[in-house]
Amino acid sequence: MHGRVKVRTTEEERERKKKxxxxxxRAYRAAMTRLQKKRSAGxxxxxxxxxxxxxxxxxxxxxxxxxxxxxxxLMKVAQLQESKEKEDQGPATIAGEHKDEGDGDKADxxxxxxxxxKPTVEQQLQRIYTTELDLTEQCLMVNPKSYCAWHHRCWTxxxxxxxxxxxxxFLCNKYLKYDERNFHTWDYRRYVCxxxxxxxxxxxxxxxxxxxxxxxxxxxxxxxxLLLPQLYPNEQQDRPxxxxxxxxxxxxxxxxxxxxxNDSSAWFxxxxxxxxxxxxxxxxxxxxxRCWPQKAQLALKKPCADLSQLKLxxxxxxxxxxxxxxxxxxxxxxxxxxxxxxxxxxxLEYALEMQGQRFKLAVQPSDKSIYYFVPPVAAASCSSELLxxxxxxxxSCCDLLEYEPDSKWTLLTSALLMRAIDPMQYxxxxxxxxxxxxxxxxxxxxxxxDLARRWTMEEALTKWPESAQFPQVxxxxxxxxxxxxxxxxxxxxxxxxxx
Amino acid sequence: MDFTTxxxxxxxxxxxxxxxxxxxxxxxxxxxxxxxNHGKQEDDYEYCMTxxxxxxxxxxxxxxxxxxxxxxRLDRKSIIEFVKRCQCPNSGGFSPCxxxxxxxxxxxxxxxxxxxxxxxxxxxxxxxxxxxxxLQQPDGSFFGDKWGEVDTRFSFCAVATLTLLQxxxxxxDVEKAVKFVMSCCNQTDGxxxxxxxxxxxxxxxxxxxxxxxxxxxLHLLDVDKLGxxxxxxxxxxxxxxxxxxxxxxVCYSWWVLSSLTIMxxxxxxxxxxxxxxxxxxxxxxxxxxxxxTGNMPDIFHTLFGIGGLSLLGxxxxxxxxxxxCMPQYIIxxxxxxxxxxxxx
Numbered sequence: 001m002h003g004r005v006k007v008r009t010t011e012e013e014r015e016r017k018k019k020x021x022x023x024x025x026r027a028y029r030a031a032m033t034r035l036q037k038k039r040s041a042g043x044x045x046x047x048x049x050x051x052x053x054x055x056x057x058x059x060x061x062x063x064x065x066x067x068x069x070x071x072x073x074l075m076k077v078a079q080l081q082e083s084k085e086k087e088d089q090g091p092a093t094i095a096g097e098h099k100d101e102g103d104g105d106k107a108d109x110x111x112x113x114x115x116x117x118k119p120t121v122e123q124q125l126q127r128i129y130t131t132e133l134d135l136t137e138q139c140l141m142v143n144p145k146s147y148c149a150w151h152h153r154c155w156t157x158x159x160x161x162x163x164x165x166x167x168x169x170f171l172c173n174k175y176l177k178y179d180e181r182n183f184h185t186w187d188y189r190r191y192v193c194x195x196x197x198x199x200x201x202x203x204x205x206x207x208x209x210x211x212x213x214x215x216x217x218x219x220x221x222x223x224x225x226l227l228l229p230q231l232y233p234n235e236q237q238d239r240p241x242x243x244x245x246x247x248x249x250x251x252x253x254x255x256x257x258x259x260x261x262n263d264s265s266a267w268f269x270x271x272x273x274x275x276x277x278x279x280x281x282x283x284x285x286x287x288x289x290r291c292w293p294q295k296a297q298l299a300l301k302k303p304c305a306d307l308s309q310l311k312l313x314x315x316x317x318x319x320x321x322x323x324x325x326x327x328x329x330x331x332x333x334x335x336x337x338x339x340x341x342x343x344x345x346x347x348l349e350y351a352l353e354m355q356g357q358r359f360k361l362a363v364q365p366s367d368k369s370i371y372y373f374v375p376p377v378a379a380a381s382c383s384s385e386l387l388x389x390x391x392x393x394x395x396s397c398c399d400l401l402e403y404e405p406d407s408k409w410t411l412l413t414s415a416l417l418m419r420a421i422d423p424m425q426y427x428x429x430x431x432x433x434x435x436x437x438x439x440x441x442x443x444x445x446x447x448x449x450d451l452a453r454r455w456t457m458e459e460a461l462t463k464w465p466e467s468a469q470f471p472q473v474x475x476x477x478x479x480x481x482x483x484x485x486x487x488x489x490x491x492x493x494x495x496x497x498x499x
Numbered sequence: 500m501d502f503t504t505x506x507x508x509x510x511x512x513x514x515x516x517x518x519x520x521x522x523x524x525x526x527x528x529x530x531x532x533x534x535x536n537h538g539k540q541e542d543d544y545e546y547c548m549t550x551x552x553x554x555x556x557x558x559x560x561x562x563x564x565x566x567x568x569x570x571x572r573l574d575r576k577s578i579i580e581f582v583k584r585c586q587c588p589n590s591g592g593f594s595p596c597x598x599x600x601x602x603x604x605x606x607x608x609x610x611x612x613x614x615x616x617x618x619x620x621x622x623x624x625x626x627x628x629x630x631x632x633x634l635q636q637p638d639g640s641f642f643g644d645k646w647g648e649v650d651t652r653f654s655f656c657a658v659a660t661l662t663l664l665q666x667x668x669x670x671x672d673v674e675k676a677v678k679f680v681m682s683c684c685n686q687t688d689g690x691x692x693x694x695x696x697x698x699x700x701x702x703x704x705x706x707x708x709x710x711x712x713x714x715x716x717l718h719l720l721d722v723d724k725l726g727x728x729x730x731x732x733x734x735x736x737x738x739x740x741x742x743x744x745x746x747x748x749v750c751y752s753w754w755v756l757s758s759l760t761i762m763x764x765x766x767x768x769x770x771x772x773x774x775x776x777x778x779x780x781x782x783x784x785x786x787x788x789x790x791x792t793g794n795m796p797d798i799f800h801t802l803f804g805i806g807g808l809s810l811l812g813x814x815x816x817x818x819x820x821x822x823x824c825m826p827q828y829i830i831x832x833x834x835x836x837x838x839x840x841x842x843x
Contacts, residue, residue: 003746021544025544061552181745444767445769
């Protein structure tokens with residue numbers, strides 16, 4: 001039960017309400033008993049159908065009552081189809097045979113009788129489906145979030161080979177006008193669009209219209225985020241969509257965000273745009289690797305449950321050694337190790353191969369082991385147009401912060417923009433924003449602290465290969481016991497606390 | 500009833516919070532009474548009209564009372580008898596009450612109740628396994644019942660039911676179940692919806708994170724992205740909403756809180772403020788919790804209020820397991836170990 005305000009009522013009112021409820025309860029119980037009795041007697045007839053109507057209109061969440069309706073519908077459809085088969089053989093008489101069933105449908109009335117001609121079987125079938133659709137619509141008026149009513153609508157349409165999907169699309173438009181955040185309607189819309197083969201560009205235009213009416217519409221931004229990567233794919237997969245479209249989207253979302261800087265919807269979308277694209281499908285990526293004659297350690301950028309499918313091998317010239325029987329080295333499963341016996345000759349060139357990728361290995365001066373290392377954050381390639389857009393947005397954010405220095409979303413987004421432009425150049429400045437955020441958005445202090453630790457570690461790891469001590473010594477910039485990206489440190493001999 | 504001090508928006512300043520903290524206490528005995536009476540109101544209108552979810556209602560009450568250490572206030576025997584009567588002899592699934600049809604939702608509730616009462620031997624468990632297995636689809640998803648509704652809620656119910664029955668191994672295709680859930684993961688926010696392409700929603704995120712926790716697959720989550728979206732659910736009142744720009748709610752507070760706990764990111768929100776919000780949703784007259792401050796209480800929000808406080812470490816409450824929303828001691832007794840992440 002949601003959103004029912006507790007109100008003070010007089011004794012009199014309470015009594016009246018109580019009486020009303022007793023009557024309703026009695027009616028409900030009587031109807032349920034009758035329903036169950038008829039059902040168990042196999043009387044899946046029109047009386048049973050009409051008994052369900054009242055119950056569902058009052059409470060569309062009683063799943064069993066919908067089930068009973070479906071049983072009745074299936075029965076009627078089966079009977080009609082049987083008669084249709086006969087009709088196809090000899091159409092003249094058969095439709096009349098089943099006249100009683102079709103015309104007995106009390107819920108729908110007797111409209112075909114008016115013009116005197118008998119409805120065809122197909123018309124009768126369509127009438128059954130229409131009755132179901134009408135009822136679900138009535139129920140959705142009572143509760144637009146009734147899972148049962150939405151499902152019954154889908155079920156009905158699935159039964160009907162002649163379903164009118166265009167009509168359903170209009171229904172979605174209508175319902176989204178009442179409530180533009182109802183996720184049931186949005187889900188239903190996606191389902192209908194697939195069925196009606198609505199062009200994606202048309203849907204994108206619909207989204208744009210919705211967003212222009214009201215920027216604060218996370219549902220619409222979400223819908224948009226599904227369409228864009230398909231309509232404007234990014235070949236390199238390092239961004240969610242083509243650079244050209246990305247630039248346009250960034251412009252649009254910034255306008256939205258600045259219209260109401262306290263509304264989160266657009267800012268969430270903005271952060272996604274600034275991110276690095278398709279992370280979910282990302283193949284396992286090697287972060288670091290180190291190999292000794294007796295064992296090897298492997299660090300992956302992201303967790304991996306099972307290394308056996310990665311077909312890891314060490315190669316040198318014509319020679320190849322399979323690296324097998326890996327065991328996890330940490331709880332997150334980003335770090336792994338295996339034992340073997342390989343004679344390593346530091347004067348030869350070695351490479352690690354994984355699923356067709358090849359990583360050239362270097363020699364660790366301290367113990368002649370061989371290793372590979374790449375920092376976690378690589379600067380994304382960025383066209384000059386996109387870069388100019390990011391810089392102009394950063395400037396706009398900074399301008400806004402002049403007037404509203406405590407604007408949470410502006411602080412966060414400007415830090416994210418800085419990192420999208422150049423994480424190294426803006427390192428200190430973006431960290432300063434996070435420290436400020438810990439004050440202005442204190443509820444999420446812990447989040448900003450952790451994010452700052454990540455960024456600090458990213459910076460240290462990026463700079464590390466240029467250090468004179470690389471790869472023997474890593475200076476840990478953090479004082480906490482658990483460190484993000486700790487798997488990257490397998491190539492170091494010593495990890496020491498920075499001054 | 501004056502809740503105004505708790506709905507006052509705050510910028511999150513930590514200075515004046517301690518005063519409020521001490522003034523609002525858990526109305527422990529009122530809640531016990533509320534839940535105890537809930538099951539005795541055969542002639543109550545609300546009670547009657549919600550019979551279509553009775554099995555879940557009993558699970559909410561039983562669990563909340565057990566967390567409060569007061570399980571003996573309900574009649575174990577009659578509850579077990581009721582549950583037994585609701586097992587469908589044909590399908591093996593459970594209905595919400597007699598005269599209604601079996602469904603995945605009530606099958607999980609029934610199994611949860613029986614686990615809490617250590618009474619699984621009272622029913623035909625193999626029939627339950629068959630029911631759940633029979634609802635898995637070729638793409639790994641689950642129907643809620645034979646009528647074909649697909650939703651990630653049912654994926655969670657299926658995996659949770661089989662886990663509690665110790666039959667996850669060798670029954671359903673776990674790999675496919677996981678794959679379907681991951682196909683419902685959104686790139687934009689790392690969250691999950693009810694089906695592929697559906698908007699992220701805290702309740703469904705709980706189901707999907709819960710399923711990954713039960714199947715030991717939490718590494719598939721983008722924890723930083725999802726964790727951020729989840730911690731952004733906390734509003735100045737301390738309560739959490741289920742989607743951006745929505746109102747806070749005690750039940751969403753549970754779903755977000757438990758997901759963050761499973762992901763090892765509980766410290767990304769203010770526990771203190773959340774506790775204040777939950778306590779502000781108590782009905783001081785009748786007992787029970789409502790969705791929001793000042794609304795009517797119900798048994799559903801009462802469990803999630805109590806459960807939330809338990810996860811936040813409130814005294815006098817038994818520990819609750821964030822994945823299965825059942826007392827931790829039961830989960831330990833069953834030897835089940837849902838996966839949980841620690842901060843990296």
